[in-house]
Amino acid sequence: MMQSLRLRLVIGAMVAVVLILLLVGFGLSRIFSDYVAERYRTDMSAVIDQLAAGLELKDGKALLDRKPADPRFDLPGSGLYWQIVSERGEVFRSRSLWDLEIPVAALVPGDYGFSATEGPDGAQLFVHSRRILVEEPDGSRNFTLLAAFDRSVMDDALLDYHSAIGFMLALTAAVLVAAAFLQIGIGLAPLASLQSDVALVRSGLSRAVKEGGPRELRPLVGELNHLLRERETAIERARARASDLAHGLKTPLTVLLQLADNLPLAQRDLARQQIDLIRQRADRQLQSARLGVEQMAVTELAALVGKLVSVLKPVTEHRGVAWRVEIDEALTVDMDAADLAEALGNVLDNATRFAATAIHVSGRIEGERLLIDVEDDGEGVAEEALSGIAGRGVHLDDKDPGSGLGLAISQDVLTAYGGSMRFSRSSMGGLKVSLAVPRNGG
Template structure:
């Protein structure tokens, strides 16, 4: 079964329309067929009445005084016929029958309430038969009266009607299907508006869905707004706990460092190393706890990158390192500005420390992300070591940092559904490629 609600509704409408139109077609066909058959039965009855009125008896001999006046009875094979059979086998018939007789005993039951026989040209005839008795002074004389016409006449009339009816029903079906399609579109439009509202919430432009809308969707909107409110409360609690933990660790670690000044150099170095390790682990855990908490925001990539470069520019200017930045002002990514600044800042800071003469920053839109490349012309990293750069505690070259910068960047991007990759730049330096999430 298809997962599309629109397609399900349309298929249901098609089946319903087809079923109803088939019922209508069957009913109209039956009504028209009965109407045509009734008209022909009435016409044949009128002919039989004329025949009965035109027969007289002189003793036992039957005489045909007045024949029906329709000129078609005088034309052989015209399609309209009559015949009278007396009790002693005398037959009166129209000239249109030519040299054949309609034998009452040989007639079969036919459609539309008629009997069926064969005409002068071998075509099927529909025959109406009536047996009457004419009273004379000497006796009652029985007669068998027959009126017939070509079956193809009524079949052609019904066929033409079916053709016209089929065209009309097809046009009706087309109009009904178009109306059903429009109705489905109008009926599902509130769901599209609800989707757009959720997209606005996700992008950080609003924090609640609009309550206006169809009555049937208001309970759903209310539940979603309640869920968003609970999520916002949980976010604030998580941030508060992370902040409390950070402040709670800061003071004891500072005290430990001060106390270590009174220890011998060996123990003092050991204490400082352990305190640094605690700070690194705390920073990493706090960063992980905060990641993904506020992902419903969009950030301009060019603007944020420009701010970060402006902070690093004094450092690179002192070493005559040039920045080459090529970023589209319209590029935005679905990340919190603080998270993106920390992830990208680590990469730019790394390039600043190792670049010799230039740093290149470029970006382009891909299918479901923005790929941002940061290249430096430093010493680079050996091919076999590229896969380990983002591992915690791994240092690049002789760098004496914490070894957490690129690892934190990788964690941030992973939390947002992005990724980080490393390769050799065209200048043999390091090329860092960030894939940043973008809503389609």
């Protein structure tokens, strides 16, 4: 099934143009062919009229005192012929027939309403005939008058016409198809403008789609703006609920921490760890409630990575870890800066903890995606364990004191934006994490 509206319109226009021009060409060909045939029939009838006017009976003998004046009748094999045959077998014929007699009884039906027979040079003749009755004192006598011409003469005339009309129809088809392309381009231009307006809304540069435009698109623009208003209302409600939940949890968790101070040392550490885990998971759920509703933003990747590296670099200085960042300044990501910072920050934080001497951060465009690669030269992760390291509570190192939620949070953030995260072995020897984000909302 064709997915392109433009392609559908183009194919429809071309099919319509071809069908119409075929019908027009067929009609014109039929009309012209009938016209030419009728002209030849009229000319042959005029020849027969001249023959009939010059034919008379005198003393029982048929005489032809006047012949058609066209000089071609006197030139053998000229392509134009006449003949008179009486019921008694008397024959008069033009010199162009030479020694050939047109066999009246052997004539066969031909095209365009003519009879057909073979001419002096073997070519087919079209024959027009008429039977007349000539009166004489002793009675009357029947004569068959024939006028003939080479079929090739008529065929050549039709061929010249069909060649000319075919060229004109092809030229007309080209003009009509070009006009159809122009019409389709003009007709679909408002859709391209609407797409640009929606892109501005998605990128956060505009809050609504511009009103106006063609009458047919105004209902769609109205529905889009109505949807955007409803979406903005839903965002505000989600933010309010998230804020209420955050305030609602803060006080009970603080009380629990204070109560934990009264517990024995072993139980106190366990209680604090569990309360901290509850706080982290609550924060993650609050973040999930916000994700996907603030995607209409564009973030400069190089600038954001620079800020994250400047924060994390001091952590690795005492170990002599070298940072290498290769990101084009023009690269942008269609994500909220805070969301991207959280997703990428967790990955970079892991790299700072496990890198031995180097961390490499790069960004590139691959098809419809933007890829951000973070690599280190640490010990890495076994191949069989790569697919599960983004799970909740999974630690890259048994001695890792973290919650095991960092990569899981990054995965959730990317998923909310239609992206993904892939793990593999780095050429540097450690872990390579590739964050993929669809371009332009993908």
